[in-house]
Amino acid sequence: MTASRELFPAQEIGSLMKPRWQIQGQHAEPLDPRARTEFSDENGRTHFGDELPSAAEALLAGRAREVGADAVRDLGALFALRLFERAGLARVYDGEARRIEMYEYPIRQMRGFTFHGHVRSFDHKYYLKASVTDEVRLEHPYHLEEFDFVRRHARGEPKLPITGPYTLADWSYNEHYLARQPGWKGRSARRAAQREFVVDLARRAIRPTLAALIEHGCRVIQIDEPAAGTHPDEADLVVEGFNAATEGLQAEFSMHICYSEYRDLLPTLLEAKRCRQWAWEFANRDRDGRDGYEVLKALAEYGDTREIGLGVADVHRDEVESPALIADRIRRAAKYLGDPARIWVNPDCGLRTRSLDVARRKLEAIVAGAALARAEFANPRA
Amino acid sequence: MIVRTGLTGPFPRPEPLVAATRDLDRGRASPEAVEEVFARTEADVAALERRLGLDWVTGGYLRWADPFRPFAETWEGFTVGPLTRWFQTNTFFRQPILHAPPARVPGAIAGWLPPAARQDPAHGGALLPGPYTFAGLLDNRSGETPEALVHRLGRLFADEVRELAATGLATFEFSEPLLVDRPPEGALAEAVVAAYRSIHDASDGATTFVWTYGASAVAAFPLLDRLPVTAVGVDLAETDWEEIPATSERRGLGLGILDPRTTLVEDPAEVTRIVRALNERRRPTQFLLGPGGPLDLLPWEPATQKVHLLAAARQALQDGNGGRR
Known part of the structure; x- marks a missing residue:
C-alpha cells in the first residue's frame, strides 16, 4: 500500500474558490484593488505569476482581453x-480552476441530454439539471487539457477529480431509459432504468474519458460520487457504475463520498473493484461530543484494508482546526483502522466554499497536524 | 366515480423569477422589482390551474422557501436552523429549531398564502406541512416528548384551519412524507390520529387531505385509513398500486400520478387503467389526482407539461364515466 511513503501524506480533494482576479480577468475586466492585492499577496508567497509572465503582466495592466x-x-x-504545494500537500491538482461546477460541464461533453432550466436547491439557490432523452454518447473525452497543464507544471503528484457515473445519473432526469420500461413507471421500473443509465454513462462516457486521461499520463484519479448517500438502497448502482467505468484500466482510483451515512452503504460499497482509497468526509460530524471517525470501525469489521482519504478539516466552517485537533483525529482513525499506514489526510471535501485565506490556513493546519501525528507514531513514547 | 384534481405541493419557479431572485441576492435587483415578478408568476400559476380546471387553486406557493419556514419565522418558540437535505432529493430546507413549546400567531400564516388562494377562498387550496412531518423533522429542544409535540402541533394547525376556514377557504392539504418514510408506531401513531382529529373538528366541513410521498405507503395504510380526513394521498411512483389495500370504510383516495423525479410525461391510458382498477377494489368516495411529490423538483417547463396530465386524466375518466365529476 503506502509502505514507501511517510505516514499521513496530505492531498487535496477538489475545488478551491476562484480568486477574484481570475474571475475579473476572465471577463476581461480591469482588476479592482482587492483583486490586485489578492494577486500580489499570493504571488509574493509562491511567485506563480512569474512562471507565466506575459499573462500576469497583461492581467495586472488591465489587458486581460489581449491574452484571453x-x-x-x-x-x-x-x-x-x-498554493497546494506550498501548503505541503503530496498530491495536488489545479483547484478545478477551469471548471464552473461538477455536473453541467461533463454533461455538456456528451450527447443525449437536454437542459430544461433551473431547479431550486434552497432559498434563492438553483442548479441546472438535464434530462437524458437519448442514449448517452461521449462527444470527446474531457479534462484532458487541464490535466496536461497540471502534468507539465505540478511539482507534487497530480490527482485528477472527475464526477462519477452514479452522481451524473442521480443529478439528471431519467427520461430515455425510463421510457423503455414497459407499463407504469413505478419503483422497480425506475430502478431498472437507472441501472441502465448509470452503466451507459460509465461505459460510454466516463470510461473512455478515464482511458484517455491515463493515456495522457494520469495515474491517480478520484471519482467523485457525492450523490452516493442520497439513496442508500442504490449503493449497488454506485458500485456497478464505478466498476464499469474503471474496467480494464490501470490507475490509482479513489472514491470520494461526503455527507452520507457510510454505514448505510456498507458492505455493498466494498464491492467496488479497483478502488484503492475511500476519500470521505468525517470532520463535519466530529463535534458536539460525537466521534466522527468511529464509523471507520465498520471498515475494520468488514475486513476492508484499503487506504482512507481522511477528512480532517470541515469545509463548511471558517474556524481553522488546530494541528493538535487534526493529530487527534488521525490518532483516532488509526486506532479504528488498526493501521496508520493506510491514512492520507485531506479536507472533508472541496474548499470552494471557504475564502482562499481560510482554505490556505486549513491546508497548512492539516499538514502540521499530520506532522504531529507522524512524530508520535515514529516515537510512540514521546 | 368522483375525480378531483389539484396541485399538492409547490410549483417550480420559471426562469424570469429564477433570474430575479438571483439578482436580488447579488444586489442587482430591488425587492420591489422582484416582488412584481413574484406576483406576476403567482398569477400565471393560478391562471394555469384555472385553465386546466383544477379543483383547488394554489398559486404555486412560490415564496415558501420550504414547507416550514413561514411557521419557523412567524410562530413563537422557533428559530431557523441549518440547511438539511429534504428526504432523498438534492434540495434542502432550513431545519426549524424549537426552543420552547410552540405557539401560533393569529393571522401570520394567512399572510403567507398566495393571493390566488386568498382572493377566491372557495376555490383556494392551503398547502400546509403535516404535524407529524413537522414534529419529526425539526430540532426539538423544547423538552416536549415527540408525542406531546405532535398533539400540540395538531391543535395549533386546528386553530390555523379554523381561522382560514372562517375566511371561506375550502381545501386544506397536509403534506406528510414522513408518515411513509418513517411510519409512527404505538403512542406516536395515536398522537398522529389525535392531531388529525383536532384538525377535522376545526375544519367546518372543508376538504382536508393528507398527502404522502417519497416512499411506499403500503405499510402505512393501517394508520392512514384511521386518519379522520377527506382523503389520504399516496405517491404512485413509490407505492405499488396493486398492493393498496381494500377497505370496508368508504373514504377518499389521493393518487400522486405525476412523478417529479423524471421529465418523462406519464401515459394517461396507464393512469386511467390504474384509477379504474383501484375504483373497483377500494371503492373510494372520491379520487384526488395530483403530483406524487413537490413539482418544484422539476424545472418550470417540464412541470407545466406534466400538470396538463391531471386535466387529461380526469377527462379520460369522465369520458368513460358518463361525464360525472
Missing part, C-alpha cells in the same frame, strides 16, 4: 497548484 480567458485560467490553475 484561457491564459487567465492557466494563471488560476498555476495559482492553485502552487
Whole structure:
C-alpha cells in the first residue's frame, strides 16, 4: 500500500474558490484593488505569476482581453497548484480552476441530454439539471487539457477529480431509459432504468474519458460520487457504475463520498473493484461530543484494508482546526483502522466554499497536524 | 366515480423569477422589482390551474422557501436552523429549531398564502406541512416528548384551519412524507390520529387531505385509513398500486400520478387503467389526482407539461364515466 511513503501524506480533494482576479480577468475586466492585492499577496508567497509572465503582466495592466480567458485560467490553475504545494500537500491538482461546477460541464461533453432550466436547491439557490432523452454518447473525452497543464507544471503528484457515473445519473432526469420500461413507471421500473443509465454513462462516457486521461499520463484519479448517500438502497448502482467505468484500466482510483451515512452503504460499497482509497468526509460530524471517525470501525469489521482519504478539516466552517485537533483525529482513525499506514489526510471535501485565506490556513493546519501525528507514531513514547 | 384534481405541493419557479431572485441576492435587483415578478408568476400559476380546471387553486406557493419556514419565522418558540437535505432529493430546507413549546400567531400564516388562494377562498387550496412531518423533522429542544409535540402541533394547525376556514377557504392539504418514510408506531401513531382529529373538528366541513410521498405507503395504510380526513394521498411512483389495500370504510383516495423525479410525461391510458382498477377494489368516495411529490423538483417547463396530465386524466375518466365529476 503506502509502505514507501511517510505516514499521513496530505492531498487535496477538489475545488478551491476562484480568486477574484481570475474571475475579473476572465471577463476581461480591469482588476479592482482587492483583486490586485489578492494577486500580489499570493504571488509574493509562491511567485506563480512569474512562471507565466506575459499573462500576469497583461492581467495586472488591465489587458486581460489581449491574452484571453484561457491564459487567465492557466494563471488560476498555476495559482492553485502552487498554493497546494506550498501548503505541503503530496498530491495536488489545479483547484478545478477551469471548471464552473461538477455536473453541467461533463454533461455538456456528451450527447443525449437536454437542459430544461433551473431547479431550486434552497432559498434563492438553483442548479441546472438535464434530462437524458437519448442514449448517452461521449462527444470527446474531457479534462484532458487541464490535466496536461497540471502534468507539465505540478511539482507534487497530480490527482485528477472527475464526477462519477452514479452522481451524473442521480443529478439528471431519467427520461430515455425510463421510457423503455414497459407499463407504469413505478419503483422497480425506475430502478431498472437507472441501472441502465448509470452503466451507459460509465461505459460510454466516463470510461473512455478515464482511458484517455491515463493515456495522457494520469495515474491517480478520484471519482467523485457525492450523490452516493442520497439513496442508500442504490449503493449497488454506485458500485456497478464505478466498476464499469474503471474496467480494464490501470490507475490509482479513489472514491470520494461526503455527507452520507457510510454505514448505510456498507458492505455493498466494498464491492467496488479497483478502488484503492475511500476519500470521505468525517470532520463535519466530529463535534458536539460525537466521534466522527468511529464509523471507520465498520471498515475494520468488514475486513476492508484499503487506504482512507481522511477528512480532517470541515469545509463548511471558517474556524481553522488546530494541528493538535487534526493529530487527534488521525490518532483516532488509526486506532479504528488498526493501521496508520493506510491514512492520507485531506479536507472533508472541496474548499470552494471557504475564502482562499481560510482554505490556505486549513491546508497548512492539516499538514502540521499530520506532522504531529507522524512524530508520535515514529516515537510512540514521546 | 368522483375525480378531483389539484396541485399538492409547490410549483417550480420559471426562469424570469429564477433570474430575479438571483439578482436580488447579488444586489442587482430591488425587492420591489422582484416582488412584481413574484406576483406576476403567482398569477400565471393560478391562471394555469384555472385553465386546466383544477379543483383547488394554489398559486404555486412560490415564496415558501420550504414547507416550514413561514411557521419557523412567524410562530413563537422557533428559530431557523441549518440547511438539511429534504428526504432523498438534492434540495434542502432550513431545519426549524424549537426552543420552547410552540405557539401560533393569529393571522401570520394567512399572510403567507398566495393571493390566488386568498382572493377566491372557495376555490383556494392551503398547502400546509403535516404535524407529524413537522414534529419529526425539526430540532426539538423544547423538552416536549415527540408525542406531546405532535398533539400540540395538531391543535395549533386546528386553530390555523379554523381561522382560514372562517375566511371561506375550502381545501386544506397536509403534506406528510414522513408518515411513509418513517411510519409512527404505538403512542406516536395515536398522537398522529389525535392531531388529525383536532384538525377535522376545526375544519367546518372543508376538504382536508393528507398527502404522502417519497416512499411506499403500503405499510402505512393501517394508520392512514384511521386518519379522520377527506382523503389520504399516496405517491404512485413509490407505492405499488396493486398492493393498496381494500377497505370496508368508504373514504377518499389521493393518487400522486405525476412523478417529479423524471421529465418523462406519464401515459394517461396507464393512469386511467390504474384509477379504474383501484375504483373497483377500494371503492373510494372520491379520487384526488395530483403530483406524487413537490413539482418544484422539476424545472418550470417540464412541470407545466406534466400538470396538463391531471386535466387529461380526469377527462379520460369522465369520458368513460358518463361525464360525472
